[in-house]
Amino acid sequence: MTAVCLNPIADETVVDYWSGGLPAAESEAVEEHVFSCAACAARLEAVASIAIGITALARQGRVSGIITRATLNQLQRDGVRVRVYAVAPGDVVPCAVFPDDDLVVTSIRGDFAGTDAITLSVTGSTPMSGLVLDDVPVSVAEGELLWATPGSLIRQMPTSRVTLTVTAGGRRVGEYVLDHTAR
Numbered sequence: 001m002t003a004v005c006l007n008p009i010a011d012e013t014v015v016d017y018w019s020g021g022l023p024a025a026e027s028e029a030v031e032e033h034v035f036s037c038a039a040c041a042a043r044l045e046a047v048a049s050i051a052i053g054i055t056a057l058a059r060q061g062r063v064s065g066i067i068t069r070a071t072l073n074q075l076q077r078d079g080v081r082v083r084v085y086a087v088a089p090g091d092v093v094p095c096a097v098f099p100d101d102d103l104v105v106t107s108i109r110g111d112f113a114g115t116d117a118i119t120l121s122v123t124g125s126t127p128m129s130g131l132v133l134d135d136v137p138v139s140v141a142e143g144e145l146l147w148a149t150p151g152s153l154i155r156q157m158p159t160s161r162v163t164l165t166v167t168a169g170g171r172r173v174g175e176y177v178l179d180h181t182a183r
Contacts (some may be wrong), residue, residue, distance in 0.1 A: 005039040013104025014040070018047045021070035055080060059102050066136050067148045072105060083151070086144075087164070096181045101151035107147075108145040108166060108176060112138045117170035118135075120147065124162040128153075138168075158182050 009017075009030060016022045017030045034041045054071070055078040057063050067075075076082050085095045086107040097104050112118065118138050122131040128149070138145055144164070159182045166173040 002056045002075070003038050005037050009033060009040050009043070011043075014043055015068075016070055018044060019068075019074045021068075021073075036090075038172035043089050047060065051078075063103060064153070065147070066133065067105070067146050068143070069142060069146060072146055072148075073130055075103065081151075085178065087176040087178070089176065092177040092179055094181065096155040096183055097112065097151050098183065099155075101154075104151055106147045106149075106152050106176075106178065108147060108164060108174075109143055110145075110166055110169065110173040110175065112140050112143065112145075115140075115171075116168050118168045118173060120145065121165045121167070122162060123165070125160050126157050126162055128162070139161050154180070155183070 013026070013030060017027060022030065034044055048137070051074060054063060055075060055175075059080055071117070072082065072084075080104055081100050081102045083097060083101045083103070084105045084107055085093055086109060087093050088109045095104075116134045116137060120133040120136055121130075122128045136145065157180055160180050162178040162180060164176040164178070165174070
């Protein structure tokens with residue numbers, strides 16, 4: 001094994017490999033490299049350690065923000081109780097959070113063609129009102145943005161309507177409404 005890597009695997013690839021998000025051929029290439037490269041094997045081990053920490057934080061209600069599909073899948077495999085709501089432009093989706101939900105994820109779908117980053121704005125009479133996330137990277141291929149919010153925070157919200165507006169380069173991608181019912 002080499003101690004210094006002359007051709008390191010990209011960070012995104014290491015994360016995708018660990019979470020099972022790579023195609024089989026790419027996974028095999030990463031495995032072959034990691035088995036012969038101590039530096040990349042150490043990076044993969046560090047990613048696994050970080051992921052264990054993220055799972056623990058999600059269970060404590062301390063994970064919030066944009067996550068990847070691979071991260072969502074890994075959290076679910078690790079036993080984090082996740083409630084997912086999918087919204088498309090113009091949708092009004094009834095939603096609620098239940099006592100055992102660790103994380104609530106909103107899958108915001110849209111046509112992200114022609115952009116690699118969007119702005120997500122949240123309005124309504126909730127603690128999250130006024131939240132603006134700028135320069136959020138998006139994948140045109142996936143066609144979705146995953147916004148994670150701790151279940152403990154959502155449980156504190158009264159019955160309310162939350163509007164999510166997604167823009168990209170001044171173009172409105174979509175407006176989405178979550179019609180939250182307090183439990």
